[in-house]
Amino acid sequence: MLPITTAELLTILHRDSYGDRAWLAAVTLGAMGDSEAIPVLVMLTEKNHYAARALCLMGDEGIEALLAKVSIVAAVDGFLRFPHPRAAELLDKGLLHQHFHGSDVAGRNQQMVKQLGAFVFPYLLELIKKKPDKTTEICNVIRSLQQAVPMPWTAEVWEPIYRYLSQGDWVTLAEFGEQRAAAPLRDALKNALETKKKPDMLWLAAIGLGQLRDRSAIPLLVSALETKDLQLITSSIWALGEIGEPDTLPVLQEMLRKWTRGERPFHSKSRETRVNARVELALALTKLKAPEALELMLGCVGYYDPYDWGVSATPGFVLLGEEVIPPLHAALKSKRPRVVIGAIHALASRNELIPLPLLMPLLLFRHSPTEWGWEEAVRSEAAAALGKTGRLEALEGLIGLLDDTRYDISVSVRQALVTLALNVPEAVGILATQIAGQQSWTLDHTVLEGLAKVGDRALVSLREQLKASEARTREAAALALGWLNDQEARGLLGELSLSDSTPEVREAAAIAATYLRVVKPGFRPTSFSPY
Template identity: 25%
Template sequence: MNEDMLHMLTTTTFLYNKFGGMHVFYNSLRLPFRVTQRSLRSRRIAGLHLCSVIIFFLISPYFSVFAEDTKQVEIFAHQGVLEDVPENTFAALRRVAELGIDGIAIDIRQTKDNQLVLMCDETIDRTTDGKGYVDQLLYAELQQYDAGSWRGSAFQKERVPLLSDALKFCKINDLKVILNVKQTCLEKQVLEVVRESEMSSQVYLWGTLRNLKAEDADSEGKELVFLSAEEMTKEKIDLIHEEKKYAFSIILANDSRKVIKDRIKIGVDVILVDYPCVAMDVLNIKNQISVYKKPKKRETNNPRQEDDHHTAHIQEQAKILTKTIEDAEYDKARAAAMALMVLPPKYTAPPLVKLLKDNSPQVRQHAVWSLGFCGDNSVALNIGPLLKDKNTAVRREAALALKRLDASPSVPALLEALMKEADQGVKYDIARTLGTLGNRGAAIPIIKALAKERSWYVKSGCVEALGNIGSDPAMHALAKILITDAGEDAAWTRTKAAWGLAAMGSKAVPLLINALNDREEGTRRRTGWALVKIGPPAVRALMSSLHEIHKETRERAAQTLGWIGDESAAASLAWALKDKEPSVVSAAAWALGRIGSPNALAALQELVNNENIDIRENAVEAVERIMSNKEKMAYQKERLQKP
């Protein structure tokens, strides 16, 4: 951008002041004529329109290349908006649709009865309140489990979706989908579901599905070709386009606007990201981050009611099903246990409690599993002793049953089991159960277990529990985990720690601000988004962080303030425009544009000719956003003032 363009931008400000600001002079005359007042308002609006036209012509040549390259780019959310919702659920699909994101990448696995469902891991342990391998569970059994409450009680009723249902939702809401098949030999079955859903034009094929496309050119869907950062050149992308395929880039665990912008500029067709809101912002598409809201108190299951006329029939059914659990092979016994869940607990609980002492581990396992869904908390006293059962599967089912029953009296038994248990899976389930029960007295024992534990899998369960408990000791333990750089194994646990701190609200702000000074980028990224979730209560502390010694801290603080969008931060961000570090200045310019503060226009206009390209781009973009907002506000005011 040359000096002439800078002069034009300055002229634009003058024109706005002339046409939009003359009303101050005329108002001082106190003219009583309505027609004159209306003409003044019209003149003001005309001035704003003129400003917007000049701004458009001023910056459009500067962004012409970027605009051309972004016409076809599509942004896909990796498993959903993970900062907001549980992955691979309808909540994730709804959130993607709400934000106007182009599409979502979903993971596909097959159940024991050949149903295709959305699930990333080979087990359901991490993302539901159940346990077991997906391919060893019946779909009906899978539907009994809660797939959302690990991300908050607001998602307590989420279930694992069928692929067919997910595709129907995407078709209705015009969402595109990247299908990631996690098991072998499912490709043809997946494509058949795509055809039946009439989603071929909205589906991208990746991984093993892409291999099938190579074998069968007539197969449904569009083919993606993944390019690493090193491979990404204009020449390679052109070759991909010649083959009528789509260049595909993945940006995970990274929320850098610069990285996303560079991928867009080079001409990729599809970008898969963990932070779709950032990518949407790069494309100047407005989106709203959901601030964390304190969840409502967890609802307990209510006992089911039965028709007295059918009492004898119900008793007979319960007797038959209980006998089936005792005598049948695994699948039939499991089905019988599932059937007992829908009958009134006053008929099913007594015979099931008796089965808890059966000599067969399988019988005990099915019985405690069914009792966990009965809704009768009184059976918890009978389930507690099974935490010491010799069979690992029985102990896991006992821990999960106590969680579903919201059995607070079982906390002492659970704490004892947590300290003595040797199996990692059981310890993980016990920790999560303690978190669901929310007993604050359990925080210290869980913290001790967290310190002794070497498995990051078990640690993640402890961290989730501490996040739900929310006490001060729990908060400090989570802050310690957040800043623990232990490689990829610890990544998920540290992310959970950040979510837990965000859920604690304003009281966690000082610890998060301290973590913002950490030297590791992953810590700062997780911390920044946790502060975004907390929202306005974090603004003042973030404004202070703009004065920190480390440039990375100042940059992240500016970015976080931009995402929060509180106008009270505008003055501090304008001050940050004078920072010595270009990355901080660039972040502050972007943040001011996102906040939309008119008072920052003059300071931003001084940067539109800066020698640093990132600063220039963000400054021009910020000016355009602010001017656009001013025009819209003036137009709305004009409409409101019309008789």
């Protein structure tokens, strides 16, 4: 087989602006290092971000073109996949100052900061000195600073940050445990309680004081419980639980009695608001080791599901003893899907492996069609829990769900197989059969990441999939063997590129074979997914 040429790879990038074949084609171009392709790649970055990623791999000349001739957004995308020290020059050009607030680019910037680490720290400090106009910007910069260099920081680092803070930023500093934020937050809460003029975001002051575990704020937080602002009340309950002062136990117990009787401030509120208050009361009383903690936390199980506030109760179950396990096991037999899901989450929060006899029946959970989605949700949660058991017996249940086309179930089963394959060799071959992606994607990137963790055993199973009856599976297996740098597969891929009856499979095999010829041993991108 003749290797695929630079011109042919560029044609693929011209034709396809997204997709797994184009993604591997771009990385193959970068690994080939043909400098004559750089001008074409620069032009292609306007419609294809994969081209920017190729430039990242083409040495100094490619990096120079990426910095000088490519849009900032495309350059960030390239450096996210293949970090390079010179990416910090984008920050020096004011990238963060221009794009850190209110856009998708902000999230990408934070990822890049995390990857580049301490190298970009001086640039971010300089950005704070420029005092961005929007509070959100400076908060995002502080979070990125923490990603670049983990706290605690020296006084020299904090000095420029404090110099340019506005009052609204104290909450952010409390989130990072800075004790100097306590006094301003106490003053804000005290002033609001005395003047009865409460800013819309006053509840954040209570959250900040709780994060700082500021005992001197306890009288203010107790006073906040007497207001009519239920969001402030709920946040103060949470803060008192975080501080953990035993003397506040009677106060919180009285708030629970008011909630139970539906008295002010818990009267005539929406279910969501009442549930949130109930969960925070249960959490706070559990943290304070109240005698009624077990009963309160079990009462939160029915609030558990992906659509409700009850999910925030998870930390409370971790604080309880072994006595909570039997009632949670019993809850798994409930006919109410909220209760079943809540019990699974509660046991997972404690890292408790659920017995197979309790999990297997949940794979066939049935529920009234009047509440669409619950049956799918319970089966998905049960599949995920099965994967964590590390037991061969779990494989049979997961195989039984492979033909279920409902999206959440399909995703959960594949993720469970990934987890199981790390401990159960028999699961590796089954996982390899799921390498084809869903919907428009050729590869299932979760499955590919899992196979990468398994090691050489996965390569043998993937080679078998080159003979699969479905063309999509053969195509996906070819690309996967390329990504996993399986040099032993080069001959098989060469044969497939010439003999397969499907053009897409032949092209994928040719790209993968060429990639294996030019790639450095052991090289892999930071992520197999094009996203």
